[in-house]
Amino acid sequence: MIIFSIIVGTFIGVFSTSILRWYLKRNVHFDSFGGREIIKIILSTLVASAIFGLLNIFFGYIYIEFGPELTETEIHMFEGYDKIMVQVLNSVFLVGAWTITYLVIKLLLKLNQNRIERLELNTSLKQAQLNTLKGQINPHFMFNSLNNIRGLMLEDVDKSREMLTKLSEIIRYSLTKNNINDIPVREELEVVDNYIDLSKIQFEDRLEFVKQVEEDTLDLRIPPMIIQLLIENASKHGISNLKNGGRILLAIFKKGDDLYIEVKNTGKLKISEDSTQLGLKNIEQRLKLLYADRASFKLEEISDEVMAQIKIPLACKSER
Incomplete structure (x- = not known):
């Protein structure tokens, strides 16, 4: 009887709690508890307690009806096996204790x-900040700007001085805003x-x-940059590849609970094979780190x- 009780009790416990565990994993979401x-x-x-109790009654009946003759001690032990409420209450206690233990471990x-x-995320953020710095200070842009300003000096010294000031502002902005998570739209x-x-x-x-920026978004x-x-x-990747040039349209507007930033340019979506796409990857990574799945970026x-x-x-x- 002892061996039978151990084997059957283990089976009933594992069976009932396995069903319960399967249900909890599929239907209980701990992220939005x-x-x-x-x-x-x-x-x-x-429900699992009811299954536990009913299985106890069933196997108890099998043992009493078809098993060996019971001794007085065994008869005393099997008293009340057919009382459903007693079995269910005992099962609620046992299964409830298992559930609490399971939830604590899960937590x-x-x-x-x-x-x-x-x-x-902290490690990724540090790497993202480094990548941001790399992506912001574009050596080709700096070289072209300095070269163009040098040529402009022969025509308009005051204009070239103004352009040098603008270039220095861009470099200063790139360096000082690298560790800042957000800035006003007007500053960007x-x-x-x-x-x-x-x-x-x-x-x-x-x-x-062309800029189309709603006043209430300024x-x-x-995120900077x-x-x-x-x-x-x-x-x-757009205008520089067009012989006749083209247009860049910047639109910033609110829709519902979201802010939309759209940049449209004349041309086709062609990314060269030698392009690292560092700037685009930079944007996606920072949005992921700062807003998780609540922000999005797409290029089409x-x-x-x-x-x-x-x-x-x-x-x-x-x-x-």
């Missing part, structure tokens, strides 16, 4: 996982204007720049234009 999840846990525990594992993810637009003015020395009339905060990187990408070709779009949530602050 709330009242609904608590109700699911209670109801599933009661500890979740906390440990979150800690590991935070450490990985100042750098964009400086970049466009420097680019127009090279492109002259081949570059048309004080909203965004993301607009400038989009404009630089549109200029370098629409008709004869290439559109880069960034969506940033307004309802919540960045996580860093």
Whole structure:
């Protein structure tokens, strides 16, 4: 009887709790734990307890009816085996204790996982900041700008001095804003204007720049350099490849609880094989680190234009 009880008890316990564990893993979401999840846990525990109790009654009946003759001690031990409420209450206690233990272990594992993810994010953030610095200070842009300003000095000294000031502002901005998570839109637009003015020395009339920025977005905060990187990408991979030049359109607007930043440029979506796409990867990585899955970035070709779009949530602050 002892051997039978151990084997059957182990089977019933494993069977009942396996069903419960399967249900909890599929239907209880610990990331959004709330009242609904608590109700699911209670109801599933009661169902598992009922299964546990009914199986005890069933195997007890099998042993009494078809097993060896019971001794007085065994008869005393089997008293009440057929009382459903007694079995269910005992089962609720045992299965409930198992459920609490399971949830505690699950919580500890979740906390440990979150800690590991935070450490990985911190490491990734440091690397992203380094990549940001690398992506911001474009040596080709600096060389071209200095070369163009040198040529401009022969024609207009005052204009060349102004362009040198704008270039120094871009470099200063890149270095000082590297460790800052967000800045006002209006501050980012100042750098964009400086970049466009420097680019127009090279492109002259081949570059048309249009801004469509809603007034109520100017004080909203965004990660630094993301607009400038989009404009630089549109200029370098779009306008510079067109003989007759083209247009870059910058639109910033709100839609619902999100801020949208769109940069459209004339041309086709062609990325050269030797391109590292560091700027685009930079944007995606920083958005992921700061907003998780609540922000998005996409690059696509629409008709004869290439559109880069960034969506940033307004309802919540960045996580860093």
